[in-house]
Amino acid sequence: MSDVASASSAVPSKLLIRNIGILLSGDLDRPILDADTVVAIDGVIHAVGREKDVDTAGAAITIDARHAALAPGLIDSHVHPVCGDWTPRQNQLGWIDSCLHGGVTTMVSAGEVHTPGRPKDIVGLKAMAIFAQRAFQAFRPGGVRVFAGAPVLEQGMVEDDFKELAAAGVKFLGEVGLGSVKDGTTGRRMVGWARKYGIQSTIHTGGPSIPGSSLIDKDMVLETDADVIGHVNGGHTALPDDQIAALCERSPRALEIVHNGNERAGLLALRMAKELNQLHRVILGTDSPAGSGVQPLGILRMISMLSSLGEIPAEVAVCLATGNTAKMRTLNCGLIAPGREATFVFLDTAQQSAGKNLLDSIQKGDLAGIGMVVTDGAVSIQRSRNTPPATRVPEVVSA
Numbered sequence: 001m002s003d004v005a006s007a008s009s010a011v012p013s014k015l016l017i018r019n020i021g022i023l024l025s026g027d028l029d030r031p032i033l034d035a036d037t038v039v040a041i042d043g044v045i046h047a048v049g050r051e052k053d054v055d056t057a058g059a060a061i062t063i064d065a066r067h068a069a070l071a072p073g074l075i076d077s078h079v080h081p082v083c084g085d086w087t088p089r090q091n092q093l094g095w096i097d098s099c100l101h102g103g104v105t106t107m108v109s110a111g112e113v114h115t116p117g118r119p120k121d122i123v124g125l126k127a128m129a130i131f132a133q134r135a136f137q138a139f140r141p142g143g144v145r146v147f148a149g150a151p152v153l154e155q156g157m158v159e160d161d162f163k164e165l166a167a168a169g170v171k172f173l174g175e176v177g178l179g180s181v182k183d184g185t186t187g188r189r190m191v192g193w194a195r196k197y198g199i200q201s202t203i204h205t206g207g208p209s210i211p212g213s214s215l216i217d218k219d220m221v222l223e224t225d226a227d228v229i230g231h232v233n234g235g236h237t238a239l240p241d242d243q244i245a246a247l248c249e250r251s252p253r254a255l256e257i258v259h260n261g262n263e264r265a266g267l268l269a270l271r272m273a274k275e276l277n278q279l280h281r282v283i284l285g286t287d288s289p290a291g292s293g294v295q296p297l298g299i300l301r302m303i304s305m306l307s308s309l310g311e312i313p314a315e316v317a318v319c320l321a322t323g324n325t326a327k328m329r330t331l332n333c334g335l336i337a338p339g340r341e342a343t344f345v346f347l348d349t350a351q352q353s354a355g356k357n358l359l360d361s362i363q364k365g366d367l368a369g370i371g372m373v374v375t376d377g378a379v380s381i382q383r384s385r386n387t388p389p390a391t392r393v394p395e396v397v398s399a
Helices: 002-009 095-100 121-138 159-167 184-196 218-224 242-249 263-275 298-309 315-318 325-328 359-363
Strands: 012-018 037-041 043-048 061-064 067-074 074-079 105-111 144-145 254-256 281-287 346-347 369-375 378-381 396-397
Touching: 037 184, 037 298, 061 378, 074 254, 074 281, 074 298, 074 325, 095 105, 121 159, 121 254, 184 218, 218 242, 242 263, 254 298, 263 281, 263 298, 281 298, 281 315, 281 325, 298 315, 315 325, 315 359
Parallel strands: 012 061, 074 105, 105 144, 254 281
Antiparallel strands: 012 037, 037 043, 061 396, 067 346, 346 369, 369 378
8 A cells, every 4th residue: 555655646746737828927038928838747837838839648637727817826025924824913814815815825924023922032033933934834824835934133133143043944034123123234234144144134114114113214224235125115104205216226126015005105116117127126015914904915906006007018017026026035936937836826807897808907907807826736726706706717627
């Protein structure tokens, strides 16, 4: 029995997706691919192309896209998880699974700052970060991959603390400025230590988000030089326009635009990045859970807002929520290309939209309808319970 089971588990699992209408790659350099078929083996993309040119034999699961669009699973670059699929911020259960129904398959923690009794001593903050990293590594609500365990910088941390965190698997810092480190000199030193050991950093930008937090202005952001300028459009309160412009012009770092920020400031940052020919720096997040709640469709809403009001093609807006974030965050998702994770969202025009097709509907400001989400080569959900109903819905035709 054990030999049979062992032999069976050794057989590669093959996924075939055919009859794709529009293939949105997530790559700014080539956002739409001339392809209608994707093959994945053991949760990793193996081939992308026209069906006549791809080996489709032996698929364990075949999905007929029925001419819906295929895009990489969306990435939320800025969340604040706590423990499991619960948030004390709004005392809500199932928020991560609900975001899956908004097409989000990957989340990056900007700090577990809503944890009741969050420890602020150095031993405690390291322990909490390692616990969160381990817990979410083993637990994927609905299939969503959450990169958690993001410690908030506190005064008194030394280089060995970052070395220890990195050795334990911590990959990201919580927002600089949410702890007791509130000056650029200290922030830059600690960010440098984190970078030395492969830990990426994000800095809070703008006014206080909750009582007890502080203003982080352009001078501290520039001096600290974190890898990601977190919610450049404020979380919720934005910096003055001239300071946002200075961050776009004077820093080479990622510009994160969030749903729970100032929409006008977000459009300003997008316009600045476009004028500077640096759209590759723009990444998207929700900054939720927050005082304004949880937004399961937050990333989809950002895509539609930036495309319609920021006047960028819909396929480019999709890249900001997928490939751009994957590249900036060094993640193996967010792009439909061989070797990447087989994690996808099937999109189509929402029923009764004024748009002529999916891309036109997004550019008119409508949300896309989601017909299916696949994570790591397996179907996680079929028709979304949260989006407007999609006109065309994919179908699993063999499994």
